[in-house]
Amino acid sequence: MDDLRKRARELLxxxxxxxxxxxxQGTSGRKRAFFAEKPEDAEKLVFxxxxxxxxxxxxxxxxxxxxxxxxxxxxxxxxxxxxxxxSEHQVDDNNLLVLGITSESRLIEFSNLAEMExxxxxxQIEIDARHREKLEKLEKMTPAxxxxxxxxxxxxxxxxxxxxxxxxxxxxxxxxxxxxxxQWIPVPSHQLGNLEWHIxxxxxxxxxxxxxxxxxxxxxxxxxxxxxxxxxVEDAKSHFGGxxxxxxxxxxxxxxxxxxxxxxxx
Amino acid sequence: xxxFEPKIVAFVCNWCTYAGADLTGTSRIKYASNVxxxxxxxxxxxxxxxxxxxxxxxxxxxxxxxxxxxxxxYTSGNFHARxxxxxxxxxxxxxxxDTRRIKFSWVSAAEGAKWAEIVNTxxxxxxxxxxxxxxxxxxxxxVKEVTNG
Numbered sequence: 001m002d003d004l005r006k007r008a009r010e011l012l013x014x015x016x017x018x019x020x021x022x023x024x025q026g027t028s029g030r031k032r033a034f035f036a037e038k039p040e041d042a043e044k045l046v047f048x049x050x051x052x053x054x055x056x057x058x059x060x061x062x063x064x065x066x067x068x069x070x071x072x073x074x075x076x077x078x079x080x081x082x083x084x085x086x087s088e089h090q091v092d093d094n095n096l097l098v099l100g101i102t103s104e105s106r107l108i109e110f111s112n113l114a115e116m117e118x119x120x121x122x123x124q125i126e127i128d129a130r131h132r133e134k135l136e137k138l139e140k141m142t143p144a145x146x147x148x149x150x151x152x153x154x155x156x157x158x159x160x161x162x163x164x165x166x167x168x169x170x171x172x173x174x175x176x177x178x179x180x181x182x183q184w185i186p187v188p189s190h191q192l193g194n195l196e197w198h199i200x201x202x203x204x205x206x207x208x209x210x211x212x213x214x215x216x217x218x219x220x221x222x223x224x225x226x227x228x229x230x231x232x233v234e235d236a237k238s239h240f241g242g243x244x245x246x247x248x249x250x251x252x253x254x255x256x257x258x259x260x261x262x263x264x265x266x
Numbered sequence: 267x268x269x270f271e272p273k274i275v276a277f278v279c280n281w282c283t284y285a286g287a288d289l290t291g292t293s294r295i296k297y298a299s300n301v302x303x304x305x306x307x308x309x310x311x312x313x314x315x316x317x318x319x320x321x322x323x324x325x326x327x328x329x330x331x332x333x334x335x336x337x338x339x340y341t342s343g344n345f346h347a348r349x350x351x352x353x354x355x356x357x358x359x360x361x362x363x364d365t366r367r368i369k370f371s372w373v374s375a376a377e378g379a380k381w382a383e384i385v386n387t388x389x390x391x392x393x394x395x396x397x398x399x400x401x402x403x404x405x406x407x408x409v410k411e412v413t414n415g
Binding site for chain 1: 335350351364400
């Protein structure tokens with residue numbers, strides 16, 4: 001990604017931005033987030049298919065926002081996250097420059113978010129075949145089997161909240177689980193609290209999740225918690241139509257249609 | 267389980283179902299006494315976490331009820347609630363929570379008889395399903411000791 005390094009260097013040299021958020025070589029062959037603040041830092045920037053962390057989760061962080069102008073390396077899911085964040089008034093178009101990376105690893109710079117939105121809207125959010133198969137397999141089970149599956153999966157969770165930290169949409173300064181009056185979700189690792197936490201997370205992401213899998217990638221236990229958000233994506237699509245983050249417009253869960261269809265309300 | 271009396275928590279909106287349930291009473295219609303009514307300003311205020319808490323505290327069934335579509339006192343609270351219920355119910359089902367135990371309904375202030383009927387059928391169906399042991403078992407498990415080893 002010479003283009004990316006070159007452009008990042010340029011931007012930092014002319015002080016067009018104060019920080020470029022990208023990836024660098026981490027340990028064990030993994031890539032990790034990197035914040036280039038000096039022109040020479042740009043040499044460290046890398047990009048390949050193993051750069052899976054969703055960097056959009058940094059743009060809402062105070063430490064980063066305080067730096068002023070930000071440039072961010074963004075793959076398609078990251079761009080979607082940024083659009084969703086912007087529509088929730090969490091990012092400032094004037095302070096954010098997106099260095100987009102297409103699926104063919106081509107650098108594409110957007111002068112504003114509206115331009116990026118046009119690019120992003122060429123692609124639909126689709127659950128990939130492997131995960132769709134997993135969802136269908138679960139849906140075919142009896143409720144008792146599903147219950148067992150999820151209790152078994154969620155029991156080891158010790159609520160490190162890595163899934164929350166990795167998710168760009170979980171930007172609340174104070175999350176429901178951080179409250180203790182009332183204590184909605186018990187602090188220790190307990191099957192009930194674990195179940196409640198994962199339900200809460202999925203419901204809060206309903207209609208907002210861009211299906212980037214950052215939560216699953218961050219989970220130290222490999223809990224398939226992305227299946228829950230994927231299920232929400234599928235449901236939102238099938239019940240409420242189009243599923244695409246938009247800069248201007250209502251979110252699926254903060255709006256309604258008088259003729260929304262349900263089959264369970266008497 | 268002949269002597270099982272289901273515990274049911276009903277989350278209802280102040281303007282329609284609560285008034286409807288009031289009408290059931292003033293009309294002297296008898297209905298099952300298993301239901302504990304919790305009054306909310308609007309169905310839009312009925313947080314899904316409260317439903318989970320009701321199960322955790324030992325409810326065998328839950329009823330959620332409010333104004334019919336287009337009748338919301340706040341114009342759109344029930345429409346918003348409906349979207350949330352659609353998603354929440356589907357997620358619960360996906361996680362194996364027994365959604366037969368959560369009864370959603372629209373009951374207006376004039377539908378005292380409907381309220382009695384819905385309570386009675388819900389109580390009967392929960393009675394048939396038996397106590398919600400799976401959830402109670404989960405909720406009552408002691409927290410394992412935390413060790414640093």
